[in-house]
Amino acid sequence: MFIVTPKAIGILRTLLDPEGKSLRLTATSGGCSGIRYGMTLVDEVDPGEEVHVRDGLRFVLDGASARLLEGATIDFVDGADGAGFVFENPNAIGRCSCGNSSATC
Secondary structure, X not given: OOEEOHHXXXXXXXXXXXXXXXXXXXXXXXXXXXXXXXXXXXXXXXXXXXXXXXXXXXXXXXXXXXHHOOOOEEEEEEEOOEEEEEEEOOOEEEEOOOOOEEEEO
């Protein structure tokens, strides 16, 4: 199970609700440290994908991404360096300096 913060839910609601879309979350090989996280707006769920509902919003994940995102928190940060969604994964054993990927055990 993953967590989506109230701030992230608020931002996502403006993106997903008007269009009736779902958000596909991905955790794939790549990046400096091994796992790269991603988000894509989608209209349909592919066969074999899991659908999770948080505060009325639909999140779609494949099985591998669901396992890698177990316990992760998705937040939205807005600071001096910019604004965007961040994935905090308690299973990460390392993180690259650019903040775009992490390694898990």
